[in-house]
Each structure stands twice: as structure tokens, then as C-alpha cells.
Amino acid sequence: MNLPNMLEAKKRDKNAVIDNYKYKEVKIDDSLIGKKFFVRTYGCQMNEHDGERVKGVLSSQGLILTEIMDEADIIILNTCAIRENAHDKVFGFMGLIKKMKETRPNLLMGICGCMAQEESVVNEIRSKYKYVDFIFGTHNLDSMISVINERVRSGKQNVEVYSVLGNVCEGIPESRDSKYSAWVDIILGCDKFCTYCIVPYTRGTQRSRRYEDIIEEVKGLKELGYKEVTLLGQNVNAYGKDLYKDYDLSNLLRDVSNTGIERIRFVTSHPWDFTDEMIKVISECDNVMPYVHLPIQSGSDRILKLMGRRYTKDEYIELYNKIRSRIKGVSVTTDIIVGFPGETEEDFQCTLDVVNECKFDGAFTFVFSPRENTPAAKLVDDTQVEVKNERLHILNEVVNKYSLEANQKCVGEVHKCLVLGKSEKDETKYMGYTEHMKLVNIVSEDDIIGKIVDVRIEEAKSFSLNGTRI
Ligand code: 5AD
Numbered sequence: 001m002n003l004p005n006m007l008e009a010k011k012r013d014k015n016a017v018i019d020n021y022k023y024k025e026v027k028i029d030d031s032l033i034g035k036k037f038f039v040r041t042y043g044c045q046m047n048e049h050d051g052e053r054v055k056g057v058l059s060s061q062g063l064i065l066t067e068i069m070d071e072a073d074i075i076i077l078n079t080c081a082i083r084e085n086a087h088d089k090v091f092g093f094m095g096l097i098k099k100m101k102e103t104r105p106n107l108l109m110g111i112c113g114c115m116a117q118e119e120s121v122v123n124e125i126r127s128k129y130k131y132v133d134f135i136f137g138t139h140n141l142d143s144m145i146s147v148i149n150e151r152v153r154s155g156k157q158n159v160e161v162y163s164v165l166g167n168v169c170e171g172i173p174e175s176r177d178s179k180y181s182a183w184v185d186i187i188l189g190c191d192k193f194c195t196y197c198i199v200p201y202t203r204g205t206q207r208s209r210r211y212e213d214i215i216e217e218v219k220g221l222k223e224l225g226y227k228e229v230t231l232l233g234q235n236v237n238a239y240g241k242d243l244y245k246d247y248d249l250s251n252l253l254r255d256v257s258n259t260g261i262e263r264i265r266f267v268t269s270h271p272w273d274f275t276d277e278m279i280k281v282i283s284e285c286d287n288v289m290p291y292v293h294l295p296i297q298s299g300s301d302r303i304l305k306l307m308g309r310r311y312t313k314d315e316y317i318e319l320y321n322k323i324r325s326r327i328k329g330v331s332v333t334t335d336i337i338v339g340f341p342g343e344t345e346e347d348f349q350c351t352l353d354v355v356n357e358c359k360f361d362g363a364f365t366f367v368f369s370p371r372e373n374t375p376a377a378k379l380v381d382d383t384q385v386e387v388k389n390e391r392l393h394i395l396n397e398v399v400n401k402y403s404l405e406a407n408q409k410c411v412g413e414v415h416k417c418l419v420l421g422k423s424e425k426d427e428t429k430y431m432g433y434t435e436h437m438k439l440v441n442i443v444s445e446d447d448i449i450g451k452i453v454d455v456r457i458e459e460a461k462s463f464s465l466n467g468t469r470i
């Protein structure tokens with residue numbers, strides 16, 4: 001038993017040496033070989049990728065992945081902690097599993113991901129949700145099998161969550177969800193400590209993977225036929241800072257570009273670490289896609305300061321304009337939070353002004369949600385929920401107007417799309433992404449899944465395009 005500790009999770013030790021180690025296989029208890037498992041993942045791409053590892057590790061031990069929850073012998077919820085509603089969804093889902101366990105007492109249920117790193121969540125589960133069989137955290141995904149084995153042998157709820165530092169484990173088995181587009185972690189954790197954000201506590205110290213390991217992984221993916229890699233991190237632009245003197249994201253992008261993989265993407269960027277050299281590399285390398293996700297969070301300098309974002313509105317706009325003018329055909333999306341504690345009508349107006357100035361290709365918008373132990377959760381927050389929701393509504397109207405305008409510019413043009421599968425809404429169509437990350441529903445007579453094809457764009461909506469393969 002090892003419980004999470006949010007105070008420990010906050011500590012950063014500049015002199016600490018990150019342990020880089022290879023995955024060590026542990027055999028699963030014989031009683032579970034051949035059993036079926038189901039994984040539900042919430043949250044960001046990093047968590048999606050962790051979900052692929054959960055599936056990979058269990059599959060490597062002879063368990064069988066099922067998409068049908070009712071037939072599973074093990075159910076794992078890979079959770080997200082970023083906002084209250086992510087929490088609520090998980091607790092709601094746990095109720096459903098409790099019911100299933102009433103008729104199937106041998107069903108095992110486990111929790112991992114960011115919520116597993118939260119002290120209050122784990123305490124609540126230990127006292128009120130005794131039917132949860134095991135919990136492991138984001139730092140010890142590689143010890144998942146030992147955690148499950150211990151639960152099976154002891155017959156008791158087993159919690160193994162670590163809050164200290166966090167190491168880098170290479171070579172964890174993965175069952176990737178796509179055969180064409182792959183996630184590749186480049187930097188784990190985060191040291192930015194934006195005042196509203198729980199990620200530095202749930203994902204630990206910022207630590208880069210060695211570039212040799214990343215490049216090997218990309219080469220391997222290319223050999224397997226992957227067309228696209230997305231380099232992942234809470235803040236990819238900080239890549240290398242903790243590990244090297246003279247090697248950063250611009251060097252990594254160039255090296256990954258030289259592997260010859262057809263498409264390279266990277267998320268998420270923090271404006272603070274975005275250098276001119278990075279912009280240069282993105283504009284020069286044909287296989288680095290012209291798409292930047294650059295969260296602004298607020299357009300008010302006062303709120304940005306309270307958020308601990310380390311830039312002003314003008315600095316953001318300067319960077320934004322550089323990216324727009326130097327990278328041909330680039331699209332830029334952003335994240336915005338409304339209703340941060342103390343946000344006034346004036347502050348909110350500043351956010352609308354920035355959106356009107358930048359005309360983003362898209363924006364993910366959120367109402368502020370207080371998170372355990374974060375500084376912003378302790379600020380006085382006297383704005384009514386209705387007011388916050390109204391601001392979100394107003395913001396979305398403006399954001400969607402510009403998304404539609406940006407999409408309309410594509411109509412009549414031909415775009416190269418990487419086709420990832422059938423369209424979710426219309427089985428007769430295919431769906432893929434342009435180089436600048438616009439979702440396209442594609443009409444095609446041939447099966448084009450897994451290919452990069454030319455598509456003439458015929459219609460624009462706020463969140464997608466329609467087109468025909470030519
Ligand atoms: N409340 C609301 N939104 C948040 N985000 C992060 N933390 C919070 C929070 N406490 C948003 C930010 C971030 C995105 C991933 O989620 O906009 O960029």
C-alpha cells in the first residue's frame with residue numbers, strides 16, 4: 001500500500017537525477033491468463049497514450065482486450081483530473097460497475113490515471129468505494145501487474161500510488177489504437193505550476209525522454225507503416241531543458257523530420273518556451289505539420305498574472321503573429337478559461353478582444369474549475385455560476401464564428417488528408433485530417449484508409465469540412 005500525497009507531489013528537486021530504466025516484465029497471476037479486460041480512458045492525448053500502455057501490458061500477459069464492458073473480467077478506468085466534470089463522470093461510471101459486481105463477484109475493477117494521484121479521491125475511494133479492487137498512479141503504470149497480483153493474492157483493495165519525482169520507464173508494451181497515427185511521449189510532467197492546474201501534481205516533475213529513444217521509436221513506427229507521429233507533452237516546448245544544454249524541441253523536430261516519417265505533429269505548446277528557432281524548423285521541414293496549439297487562457301493581463309502564465313496579452317499576440325506570418329498555411333488553436341476567480345466583465349471583454357484580434361482556427365473553452373491543492377482554488381471566487389456560463393456561451397459564439405470563417409477559406413482548395421477511418425457520422429464517408437489539422441469527411445469510391453490523399457474541399461462547417469477525393 002502506498003498512498004498519494006499532494007504536498008510531496010508539489011516538491012521539485014533541481015539536483016535530483018531522473019532514473020531512466022527499461023520496463024521489467026512481471027508475470028500475471030495464473031488465474032487471470034486468458035481473461036477479458038476493458039479499459040475506459042478519459043482526458044488528454046497523454047492519457048489516451050497511457051491507456052494504450054494499459055492495454056499493451058495486459059495483452060502482453062495473455063489477457064484479451066474486449067470493447068464490450070459486460071463481458072470483461074477486469075475493468076480499468078484510466079481517469080482525468082483536470083476539471084470537476086471529469087471527476088463526476090468517473091464516479092458516475094463507478095456506480096454502474098458496482099451494480100455489475102453484485103451479480104459477478106469475481107469481476108475486478110481498477111483505477112489509474114490522474115485521479116489516482118489525488119489524495120482526496122483515493123481517501124474517498126478507500127472509505128466509501130471499497131469495491132474498487134486496485135489503484136495505481138501515473139508514475140507506476142509499469143508496475144500495474146504487480147499491483148493486480150497483490151490484489152488477487154491478498155483479496156484486499158490494493159493502492160500503489162507514488163507522488164515523488166517520477167522516473168522515465170522505456171519500453172512499456174503498447175497496444176496502439178491506430179495503425180496510421182501514433183502518439184509519442186517526449187516530455188512527461190510539468191513544472192510550470194499555472195495556479196489553476198492540477199497537472200504538475202498528478203504528472204510530476206518535468207522530465208524529457210532521451211532524444212535517441214524518441215528517434216528510435218519514430219523509426220520503428222515508420223517501419224511498421226505509421227504515417228504520422230504526434231509528439232506529446234504538457235509543454236513540448238520545454239523539451240530537453242531538464243536534460244541537455246544545447247538540445248531543445250527545434251533540434252528534436254529536425255531529427256524526427258530526418259527519419260522521413262510523413263507527418264509530425266506536436267502538442268501542447270506553452271507560449272513562454274516558444275523560440276524563433278522552433279518557428280523556423282516548423283516552417284522549413286515539410287513533414288512538420290503547420291499546426292500549433294497555443295493556449296492563451298485569458299486576454300486580461302491581470303488574470304494572466306493571477307494564473308501565473310508568465311506572459312502578457314501583447315507578448316502572446318507578438319508570438320502569435322510571428323507564427324502566423326512565418327509558417328505558411330499554419331492554423332492555430334487555443335485554450336481559454338472563463339470565470340477564473342475575480343474575473344470581471346472588463347477582464348472577460350479583454351478575452352473577447354483577443355479572440356477578435358487573433359481569429360483562431362479553433363478554441364477549446366472551459367469554465368474555471370477549482371482543483372485540489374492548487375493556489376487558484378484558494379482565491380475568492382464571487383462570480384455567479386450563471387454569469388460564468390453566460391460568458392462561456394458568448395465566447396463560444398465568437399470562437400465558432402472564426403472557426404467557420406477559417407474553414408470557409410478552404411472551400412475550393414485541394415488539401416492532402418491523412419485518412420484515419422470511416423466517418424463517425426456517416427459510414428459511407430471517410431474521415432481524415434488536412435496538414436493544418438482540419439477534420440474532413442471525405443467521399444471516395446476506393447478504400448483510402450491509412451493513405452494520404454488529395455481532397456477537394458466543397459463545404460465548410462464550424463468543426464469540420466466536407467470534400468471529395470480527387
Ligand atoms: N479549470 C478549467 N479549465 C482548466 N484547464 C486546466 N485546468 C483547468 C481548471 N482548473 C484547461 C486549460 C488547459 C486545458 C487542457 O484545460 O485551458 O489548457
Ligand code: SF4
Binds near residue numbers: 044046082199202
Ligand atoms: Fe486530464 Fe491533465 Fe491528467 Fe491529461 S494530464 S489526464 S488533461 S489531468
